[in-house]
Amino acid sequence: MCYQKNHCCMFFLKLLSIFVFLCFVILQTQLLGVLLAAASNFLISVSLSIQKCAHLRLACQTEPKPYYTSKLWWCGIILLGLGEVGNFTAYGFAPIALVAPLGCVSVIGTAVISVLFLKQTVRAADILGGTLAVAGTYLLVTFAPNVPQxxxxxxxxxxxxxxxxxxxxxxxxxxxxxxxxxxxxxAVKHIMILLMMVALLASLTVIAVKAVASMITLSVKGKMQLTYPVFYIMLILMATSCVFQVKFLNQAMHLYEATAVVPINFMLFTTSAIVSGVIFYQEFQSAALLSVFMFLFGCLLSFLGVFVIARNKKEEHLQVPYIDCGRIPGI
Known part of the structure; x- marks a missing residue:
């Protein structure tokens, strides 16, 4: 079992290393944005798993308390905030169509965490899905639109x-x-309804984040943009949409497994972010037909990869629970 876990981790690390190397060769000028987005999305996957662990621990108590009273849950929220800050910074160095698909890293990270800490076995589907997701993300990065930043x-x-x-x-x-x-x-709390609301809010967040990050970058370079009212409008839009995203995403994490929430959230978020980038920033306005086709093919591979990872992904019934709820007298 330990050998399988170590082999799985080494395999995913090799895939990520190859991906980063290819990004360095092809997109040296946008490397910082790529690395920031990849690291931030992995941190987000860790934070979501920590939040799920906090929910499970609270559910095992004889008198369950609200999740916001848990220190572990707040630790997950802090890590989630750090990951989002990293993503925010990445949008200042790379276009939306390049940063958004890197949420694939969070899917792979969640699969690795599930194997290492949630006592799930390594499946062939995890390796196949991880390979497809990384290959698709590489195509997305390679054929992403080259637009002025x-x-x-x-x-x-x-x-x-x-x-x-x-x-x-x-x-x-x-x-x-x-x-x-x-x-x-x-009172319909289906996972698709919750995550579709997250994705719709995320499209506005992505637009606002890109605008705010770019205007701050220009201001630091000496071209002051912070005196325009539109900067504060986009800042308020970014903060408001982020707060409600966290609300609905946390509700989904409370009701469903992280291995189900993260892949679906990735697919919906990536689609909404790319569409918003195309409509608001016209990122594919001057792109060649071949580049658009390869970009869409990369999207298909990434979505197929996360679908393979998430398909029939269920918690195993273990002899010993991975979270110790303690002994209940009389039972």
Missing amino acids: ELTARRVQNNLVSWPFLVYVILEIITFCILLYFYKRK
């Missing part, structure tokens, strides 16, 4: 009032309200 406040203002973005926002608000109605009024 400097986004001025005036350009952000013009994009905010463009008709494609206005139509997109209206459709997104209508969809979100419908999902929220089923969630609140009908």
Whole structure:
């Protein structure tokens, strides 16, 4: 069993090493953004697993307390915040279509953590899925659009009032309200409803994060952008959407396994982020047809990889529970 775990970890580490090396060869100017996004998404996978562990421990208590009273849960939240800060920084060095798909690292990280700490056995599907996900992510990185990274406040203002973005926002608000109605009024807490609301909020977050990070970067370089009102509008949008993302994502983690939440969240988040980048920042406006096709093929491989990892992924019934709930008198 230990040999299988060590072999699995070494295999995934080799895949990540090859991926980082290829990124260095092909995208030296965007390497910092790639490395930041990869490291941050792995940290996010650790934080989600810690939060799930906290929920399980609280559920084993005779008198369960609210999850926000758990120090372990807050530790997971802090790690999640650090991971999101890393992702925020990465958007200042690379386009949305390049950073968003690197959430694949969180899926692979969750699979490794499940094997090492949650006592799950190594499956051939995990190795196959990890290989497909890394190969797909490599294609995404290789054929990502090469767009200018400097986004001025005036350009952000013009994009905010463009008709494609206005139509997109209206459709997104209508969809979100419908999902929220089923969630609140009908008490439907299906994993797809929760994570679709997270993805819709994430699309706005990605747009705001990219704008804020770029304007801060330009201001540090001497081109002051912080005096424009649009900077504070995007800052408020970023903070608000992040708070509600955490709320719905934490609800999903409370109700479902991390091995189910993380892959589905990755697929929905990546799709919404790429679509928002295409609509708001026109990232594929001058891309060649072959690059667009290979990028979409990379998306397909990544999604197939996370599907293979998550397919029939269930907790095993162990003789000894991996979380010690203590002995209950009389039982």
